[in-house]
Amino acid sequence: xxxxxxxxxxxxxxxxxxxxxxxxxxxxxxxxxxxxxxxxxxxxxxxxxxxxxxxxxxxxxxxxxxxxxxxxxxxxxxxxxxxxxxxxxxxxxxxxxxxxxxxxxxxxxxxxxxxxxxxxxxxxxxxxxxxxxxxxxxxxxxxxxxxxxxxxxxxxxxxxxxxxxxxxxxxxxxxxxxxxxxxxxxxxxxxxxxxxxxxxxxxxxxxxxxxxxxxxxxxxxxxxxxxxxxxxxxxxxxxxxxxxxxxxxxxxxxxxxxxxxxxxxxxxxxxxxxxxxxxxxxx
Ligand code: AMP
Ligand code: FE
Ligand code: FE
Ligand code: ZN
Numbered sequence: 001x002x003x004x005x006x007x008x009x010x011x012x013x014x015x016x017x018x019x020x021x022x023x024x025x026x027x028x029x030x031x032x033x034x035x036x037x038x039x040x041x042x043x044x045x046x047x048x049x050x051x052x053x054x055x056x057x058x059x060x061x062x063x064x065x066x067x068x069x070x071x072x073x074x075x076x077x078x079x080x081x082x083x084x085x086x087x088x089x090x091x092x093x094x095x096x097x098x099x100x101x102x103x104x105x106x107x108x109x110x111x112x113x114x115x116x117x118x119x120x121x122x123x124x125x126x127x128x129x130x131x132x133x134x135x136x137x138x139x140x141x142x143x144x145x146x147x148x149x150x151x152x153x154x155x156x157x158x159x160x161x162x163x164x165x166x167x168x169x170x171x172x173x174x175x176x177x178x179x180x181x182x183x184x185x186x187x188x189x190x191x192x193x194x195x196x197x198x199x200x201x202x203x204x205x206x207x208x209x210x211x212x213x214x215x216x217x218x219x220x221x222x223x224x225x226x227x228x229x230x231x232x233x234x235x236x237x238x239x240x241x242x243x244x245x246x247x248x249x250x251x252x253x254x255x256x257x258x259x260x261x262x263x264x265x266x267x268x269x270x271x272x273x274x275x276x277x278x279x280x281x282x283x
Pocket of ligand 4 (some may be wrong): 009249
């Protein structure tokens, strides 16, 4: 068992991962992962089960979430150590579910118009959990033989700009950060690599403006970063007075190339990263 590996970015069946919360904690033990944060898209539904499994399997579990907010490209805000029973948080996340409920049927309608026999009922079944999104629509397209895999489903139909894509309403970056803060959580900018920074603005300026809203950290270790990128984000975090965090964005079979705690085999996120987060939390 490798000493002290952690993974602070993990999806379960509560959103678009393929392991249930209990299964992922058990799997973490098997993989020699000492701690993992459950960070499902727009939901904390998997947290309670994962915390129970933490007791069962002796793997440290951090309650978390990942909220997609309104910004060009992808801006995702991770939240760690939130009080998952907080009312404001639960109300806010319910609103995000409503945004999804408005959007999903429109995407199904577009696919029907493109000639694919696919229903909302099938997509709900594929999702299992309450957060239903494009990966579950992709699953049905694969199961019914309309595309060969998830990747083809996105490339041909579901990615932004493709014929079945429908945008969804989102919180602003400030609202996302404040929602996490309201529940006692630590807000962290996920995978800054996927932001489309406005012309003439630097990533540092953007990050500092998010810090004004309450951002506390940046995801510095991540599956798809090169060593140069990791070094750059680490320096950015230090310069901005933000905590460095890291995780793989594990989704199970939905992103089979990503290994829990190890990314594409190259990640090795030290436990000291989590120690720093905990020190901050208790300060
Ligand atoms: P949604 O929240 O419904 O818009 O779906 C977004 C999720 O779809 C992301 O969290 C990813 O897991 C997945 N996703 C987005 N783009 C792609 C892509 N090009 N290929 C595979 N999965 C993707
Ligand atoms: Fe996802
Ligand atoms: Fe993300
Ligand atoms: Zn993620």
